[in-house]
Amino acid sequence: MTNEERKHIMAAQASRLKVSKVGAVTQVEFVDRNILDESNIQQIGEELAAVVDEVPTPMIMIRFGNVQHLSSAALGALITINNRVKGKEGKLRLAEIDPQIREVFKITKLDQIFQIFDDADEAMSSFD
Amino acid sequence: MNSTESGRSSDSFVRKVELSFDRAQIEGLQTEVARELSARSFDDGAAFAVRLAIEEAIVNGFRHGNAGDPTKTVQFECEINQDMIRVDVVDQGPGFNPEGVPDPTDEANLEVPSGRGIMLMRAYMTEVDYLPPGNRVRMVYERTASS
Numbered sequence: 001m002t003n004e005e006r007k008h009i010m011a012a013q014a015s016r017l018k019v020s021k022v023g024a025v026t027q028v029e030f031v032d033r034n035i036l037d038e039s040n041i042q043q044i045g046e047e048l049a050a051v052v053d054e055v056p057t058p059m060i061m062i063r064f065g066n067v068q069h070l071s072s073a074a075l076g077a078l079i080t081i082n083n084r085v086k087g088k089e090g091k092l093r094l095a096e097i098d099p100q101i102r103e104v105f106k107i108t109k110l111d112q113i114f115q116i117f118d119d120a121d122e123a124m125s126s127f128d
Numbered sequence: 129m130n131s132t133e134s135g136r137s138s139d140s141f142v143r144k145v146e147l148s149f150d151r152a153q154i155e156g157l158q159t160e161v162a163r164e165l166s167a168r169s170f171d172d173g174a175a176f177a178v179r180l181a182i183e184e185a186i187v188n189g190f191r192h193g194n195a196g197d198p199t200k201t202v203q204f205e206c207e208i209n210q211d212m213i214r215v216d217v218v219d220q221g222p223g224f225n226p227e228g229v230p231d232p233t234d235e236a237n238l239e240v241p242s243g244r245g246i247m248l249m250r251a252y253m254t255e256v257d258y259l260p261p262g263n264r265v266r267m268v269y270e271r272t273a274s275s
Contacts, residue, residue, distance in 0.1 A: 071187065071245075072243075075244055076241035076242050082239070100173070104180070107248065108248065113238050
């Protein structure tokens with residue numbers, strides 16, 4: 001799918017992400033409290049891919065403050081995005097993850113491939 | 129819902145329902161299970177564990193067991209009492225061998241985006257068994273001193 005096609009499809013759907021720029025960093029928050037629904041996860045993956053593709057070397061912080069539940073399919077979407085960011089030599093940070101969800105990252109050992117920070121300030125500092 | 133049964137005997141809550149791959153129906157079921165756990169004073173950790181395991185088992189049933197065929201259903205059965213919750217999730221597929229699923233925590237698999245559902249179910253539930261021919265997963269969460 002080209003970027004133009006992706007933008008066209010996404011424009012027709014309500015966004016599942018809140019995206020803002022803070023300096024060179026793109027901050028992303030989820031609209032949903034539960035990231036479980038397959039079609040939502042697919043949409044989130046496509047929207048995150050568009051954020052990654054927007055700049056040559058993406059610096060992205062994903063804030064999970066709003067998220068209460070996520071599934072293994074959501075983890076899969078995050079891994080795909082992490083691989084995409086790495087492919088562009090960018091940086092991806094995860095922040096504000098609920099302790100129960102953080103445990104999911106630990107159990108799956110995904111805390112070894114993601115850089116996870118307790119709060120957003122700490123995550124922002126890590127881009128320096 | 130295509131068919132449903134529910135009931136109580138003494139303090140046991142029993143539910144049997146045939147699910148179609150419909151998010152609202154799954155969410156309704158999850159809400160009902162959470163309510164029954166809360167009514168028996170299971171804590172947030174137990175509720176999180178059970179919810180996650182049920183989600184993964186049902187989605188696996190539709191996606192892998194039923195191979196995404198929207199005409200096929202998944203049977204959900206559960207029993208909740210003061211000591212434990214037992215859940216059976218049955219798909220309409222031929223069954224599979226869960227031992228054949230690669231360990232997603234092996235370093236070589238960490239960046240592979242799929243294959244974490246079963247290990248999460250095993251991590252969060254007290255027991256997880258696939259019953260022959262492998263299209264029925266039975267999961268038990270036993271109350272511990274802390275939950």
